[in-house]
Amino acid sequence: MAQEEPVTSVVEEGVAVIRIANPPVNALSAAVRGGLKRAAEAAEADPSVRAVVVTAEGRTFIAGADITEFGKPPVPPTLPEAIASLESLAKPVVAAINGAALGGGLEVALGCHARVAAPGAKLGLPEVKLGLLPGAGGTQRLPRLVGAAPALKLMADGNPVSAEAAKAIGLVEEVAEDVVGAARALALRLAETGRPTPARDRGAPEDREAFEEAAAGLLKNADNPSVAACVEAVRAAFDLPFEEGMAAERAHFLRLRDDPRSKALRHVFLAERAAARIPGLPRGTQPRRVERAAVIGGGTMGGGIAMCFANAGIPVTLIETSEENLQRGLERVAGNYATSVKRGSLTEEARAKRMGLIEGKVGLDAAAGADVVVEAVFEEMGLKKEIFGKLETVAKPGAILATNTSYLDVDEIAASTSRPADVLGMHFFSPANVMKLLEVVRGKRTAPDALATAMELGRKLAKVPVVSGVCYGFIGNRMLARRTAQAERLLIEGALPEEVDAALNAFGFRMGPFAMGDLAGLDIGWRIRQATGKKAPVADALVEAGRLGQKTKRGYYDYSADGRTGVPDPEVVAIIERVSAEQGVTRRPIGREEITERLLFPMINEGARILEEGIAARAGDIDTVWLNGYGWPAVTGGPMFHADSLGLPRIVGRLREFARASGDESLEPAPLLVRLAEAGQGFASLDEKAA
Structure with a gap:
């Protein structure tokens, strides 16, 4: 069976409608680029064609480059060549x-002579998030079209704008429900009045x-x-002719x-997509419907989850x-929204709408109508098991029962119900209404459709969901515990809090472990250590x-000046x-490189x-x-990518x-780490096998 062409062209009443169909997102593969170029040349040569419209099938116009071509030799035509074939037409071309x-x-x-957008369209240049910049003329055409300052903002933050915002800055001429019909009409008008000057x-x-x-x-502050x-x-x-600017x-x-x-x-971009x-999800697994939620616990975390x-x-x-x-919990939520309104990040209308979606109730019976129930109470196993034992009689059949625990055994919590297939972890990070990460913890008896529901729900909540298995601390906090232990040991051996924090700041973290501990509250870790019988001599003291x-x-630093700025x-x-003396340790100076390695290598x-x-x-x-949960600097790719960049033999040796x-x-290197190092491989090789 012959494969359908991803680009087709149909001439209707003097207008050649060039249509892209390269699902799922109409990526600009070599076949699409070639199809666009051939369609443009055919339209130029056809005397019956007075104007051209370029559009696409589905809910996406074009979502960008074909990432499967990254790192491979280029296949002609290039994207600049395909765009030039449209831009150079003597007949008007409307996107x-x-x-x-x-x-x-x-x-x-931008290479077309005019643009019409559907009301729900989003327009943007997100290449900055891949460590790149627009490479097919975007940096030259967009400033000439909308002005340099608005163009730079669109490129430098990488966030898309709505169709209406695009019209306001002159990026599109019209916003219309019947986007192809409006583009056809505009193209024919331009054929009568004259083709607009191309952006170039x-x-x-x-x-x-x-x-x-x-x-x-x-x-x-750009890193x-x-x-x-x-x-x-x-x-x-500004300074060069168009071709030299290109x-x-x-x-x-x-x-x-x-x-x-x-x-x-x-790597960050591709890893988030892969996550x-x-x-192991059975083929055809469909998520359950979630139309209403309940959150148990109105504290800082529970209120933040309700806001999500x-x-x-x-x-x-x-x-x-x-x-x-x-009432205390609802007031906290209202205060958070009021702050957003004051900052200008939320309208009063949106605030009122969101507050209207949050209903406060006393007692677990209020969870009866929810499709997903998120428990967000204290980290006490007995309390959580008591709640889940009651929920099985309250929650409706098929409701997802999620615990927001940061450390505890999700399987033990699930065992307190007769419906463990509905139970999983949904570990939000504080503040829950801000932080992007959501660890979705799959228990040994979690149903596939329950897991699929939690992952889809995470994306609806504007989170980056990642599946974790059950263990103490899951993925993030389990690794964090290694860093925390080493940070404590560095203090005992001779480093000072500001030296340890400065080492991680230099690596790219916004906050070091001790400044972060002071912000969160040192009593949180102390309570966990009290419950588990663990010790941290400096932190405990x-x-x-x-x-x-x-x-x-007062914590690791003195905040008496303004309550927020810490000084040694x-x-x-x-x-x-x-503490060093009590431990029998002779203190010594510790250099920044050693500090960084001792904090990061045990995590890896x-x-x-x-x-x-x-x-x-x-x-x-x-x-x-x-x-997404701990502030690792994106320009180093994450701990495992960073390990590959350094070379695993170095990490094993240290x-x-x-x-x-x-x-x-x-601190002895893990068997997997040793095997990969001896084989001359990295962690990326594991992901390639899993793909």
Whole structure:
């Protein structure tokens, strides 16, 4: 059976409608690029064609490049060549943007002479999120079309804009429900009045001062190399003729393509996509319907989770044990929304709508109508088992019963019900209404459709969901525990909190472990250690001295100046030195490189164990967890990608040194790590096999 052409052209009443059909997202494969070029040439040669419309099948116009071609030799025609074939037509060409026009898709539309968008269309240049910049003329055409400052913003933040916003800045001429019909009508009008000047021929932008001001603001905190490249490429639109500007854009693109930071960002993009695929799910598994939710616990976490549902348009019942606790929880939620309105990130109308979706109730019976129930109470196994034991008689058949536990055994919780197939973990990260990560914990008896439901629900809640198996701390907190233990040990051996934090700041983390601990509250970790019988001599001594972090204006740092800015405190140094003496440790200076390796390499080692045990399906899943839940810098790709970049033999060698020096057997390299290092492979090789 012959494969259908991904690009077709039909001439109707003088208009050639070129239609792309390359599911699922109409990516710009070689076949699509070639089809566009041939269709444009045919339209030029056909005397019956007065105008051209370019559109696509499905809900997407063009979602960008074909990622399967990344890293492979280019296949002609190139995208710039395909776009030039449309742009150079003497007959007017109108893009009918029926859905998302992203990356190369928007660059195709920019090569057309005019654009009409459907009301739900999204237009954007997200290449910056891949460590790249638009490479098919976007940096040259967009500034000439809409102005340099708006163009730079669209490129540098990588976020798409709505059709209406695109019309407001002059990116599209019309927004219409019948997008192809409106594009046909516009194309015929232009055939009568004359083809508009293509973006490439409009001359340099005029708003240099506004552009330079916007560029200065963007470059202040940009660690993504493509932001600076976007700035330089747009400058070329001012300073160079179009063709020379295109050459400058291409030079920036090629340099970024080979930049290690860019490679890391592409890995991040692909890893997040891969994390959405659930390993071992039976073919044809369909998620259950979720039309209403309930959240048990109105504290900071429970209220934040309720906001996630309301933000996604899902009615939710927030359940507490008393009217007093319930009102406190609802007031906290209302305060969070009020802050968003004050900041301008939420309209008053949207605030009212979201608050209207949150209903407060006292007692577990209020969960009866929910399709998903999320328990978000204290980390106490007895309390959670009691709640789930009651839920099995309250929740309707088929409802998902989810626990928001950060550490505890989901299988033990599920065993407290007679419906363990409905039970799983949905581990939100604090603040739940802000943080993107959602660890979906699959119990040994979790039903496939329950797992599929939680993953789909995570995406509806604007989260990045990742499947984890059951173990203490799951993926993220299990690895974090290794870093925390090493941070404590570094203090005892000779480092100071500010030195440890500075090492991770230099690596790219926004906050080091001790500043983060002060922000969260040192009593949280202390309570967990009390419950599990574990010790952290320095951290415990600080808590016992009443130093709980920012909430008491004293933790690892002194916050007495303004409550938020921490400075080193001699009292903390004295406590650390006392603990070192009690432990019989002679303190020594510890360099930044050693600090960084001792914090990160044990985490990577634990990641190898997590992979070997099947807790995580892919190394990329571990990276996705750390990137979206713990602030790992994206330009290094995540812990497992970073390990591959350094070379696993180096990590194996250093871990063995750490284990010998400390006598800590947990620092011995994991068997999987050793096998990969000896075979000259990396963690990426495991993901390639799993793909």
